[in-house]
Amino acid sequence: PAVVTTLNVSSTVIVEVESVDFTGNSTNATSCEPTGVAPNWESQNLSSTSGFLTFTPRHDSMAITYGVTCSNATSSHTAWVNIESTFPPQALGTNSCAVQIPTMVTSEWSSIWGGTFPTPNSSQVIVTLAQGRNVAVHFVTDSVASGQSGIVTSAPTIGTAGLRVASITQCPGDFTFGRDANGGPNTVAGMDPDCTETWGVGTPLNFEVNESYIPNNGVCELEPLKDYYFNLRFTSACATSTCRGLMDYTNTTSPSP
Numbered sequence: 001p002a003v004v005t006t007l008n009v010s011s012t013v014i015v016e017v018e019s020v021d022f023t024g025n026s027t028n029a030t031s032c033e034p035t036g037v038a039p040n041w042e043s044q045n046l047s048s049t050s051g052f053l054t055f056t057p058r059h060d061s062m063a064i065t066y067g068v069t070c071s072n073a074t075s076s077h078t079a080w081v082n083i084e085s086t087f088p089p090q091a092l093g094t095n096s097c098a099v100q101i102p103t104m105v106t107s108e109w110s111s112i113w114g115g116t117f118p119t120p121n122s123s124q125v126i127v128t129l130a131q132g133r134n135v136a137v138h139f140v141t142d143s144v145a146s147g148q149s150g151i152v153t154s155a156p157t158i159g160t161a162g163l164r165v166a167s168i169t170q171c172p173g174d175f176t177f178g179r180d181a182n183g184g185p186n187t188v189a190g191m192d193p194d195c196t197e198t199w200g201v202g203t204p205l206n207f208e209v210n211e212s213y214i215p216n217n218g219v220c221e222l223e224p225l226k227d228y229y230f231n232l233r234f235t236s237a238c239a240t241s242t243c244r245g246l247m248d249y250t251n252t253t254s255p256s257p
Contacts, residue, residue: 001028005070007079016085020057024079025050026070035067035078057085089189090176096185097171101134104173109139109230113249117141118148121251127232128244134233136172141209144224147254149208152230154199154247164245165233166205167196168220172229183213183223195220 003026010021026032029049034041044053046068057064064085069078090098109117112125117139129135142148154164169178170185178191186192194216197205207220214221222228234243 001072001075003027003029003070003072003075003077005029005032005068005077005079007066007068007081009066009081009083012082013084013086014057015088016057018056019054020083022053022055022066022068022081023051024053024068024070026077028072028075029070029077030072032068032070035069036065036080038064038066041066057083087175090174092177092187096187098174098177100136100173103130103133104136105129105133106136106138106172109137112137112230112247118150118251118253120249123249125247125249126244127247128242129232129234130242134173134175134231137230137232138172139228139230141222141224141226141228144209144211146209146224148222149206149219149252149254151204151206151250151252152197152247153204154245164199165196166199167191167231168205168207168222168228169195169231170226170228173231174229175231175233181213181215183221183226192220194218 005026006024008023014020024032024046026049032046032049034044034046036042038057041055044055046053049070065080065082067078067080069076087101090101093099112127113123114120115123127135152166165175167175167178171177176189176191177186178195180186197203205220206218207222209224210221211224212221234245
């Protein structure tokens with residue numbers, strides 16, 4: 001006889017570290033097992049043909065599909081549910097920077113792009129991050145007279161599927177507070193839209209070094225002679241334990257006369 005499997009969950013949208021109740025049932029099955037690439041899911045004990053399980057998903061700010069496959073000697077059937085997990089709200093630390101996400105890693109501009117900021121003139125790299133991890137890429141701006149400027153974008157069709165979120169701030173791993181009107185770290189939640197981008201269609205993130213803050217002009221204005229971070233994270237499911245994405249950088253700094 002044909003197997004029929006059902007899988008229900010207590011919530012399909014959770015904040016990271018919250019638990020989810022899974023309830024599975026089957027008809028005509030002799031055994032069941034977990035299916036899918038969600039971290040730690042395949043090690044769960046789901047051998048019975050019906051049951052209840054409390055599980056804590058571990059996939060920061062991603063949507064991942066969980067499955068249960070039940071079968072008998074001649075038939076099998078898989079039921080799927082999709083669970084979206086979001087980062088907990090970032091708190092503001094005593095240093096006026098967002099409290100870093102525990103899975104953050106840091107890097108230098110030269111390690112990612114292969115040159116000292118704002119070089120190289122053009123670079124395409126595949127950035128690979130473990131599921132749920134984000135990277136803060138450090139660089140230092142020069143004087144306004146240097147005319148430093150550039151464009152970063154991403155090709156969402158190259159690499160693992162899913163959105164990629166980037167921000168440029170003076171604080172590493174900041175996806176929540178961003179900058180204030182004077183260019184420094186902000187103390188109120190809300191990112192400057194000119195300094196953050198979600199890549200699903202390959203739109204650019206433009207930046208330039210400028211003494212003045214010009215809001216809503218489509219360019220992230222950076223103060224001269226300051227430390228900054230290009231923050232990047234993946235926000236959707238990966239087919240493997242890592243997320244890979246093509247990042248494209250173009251140096252648009254005008255050559256010195």
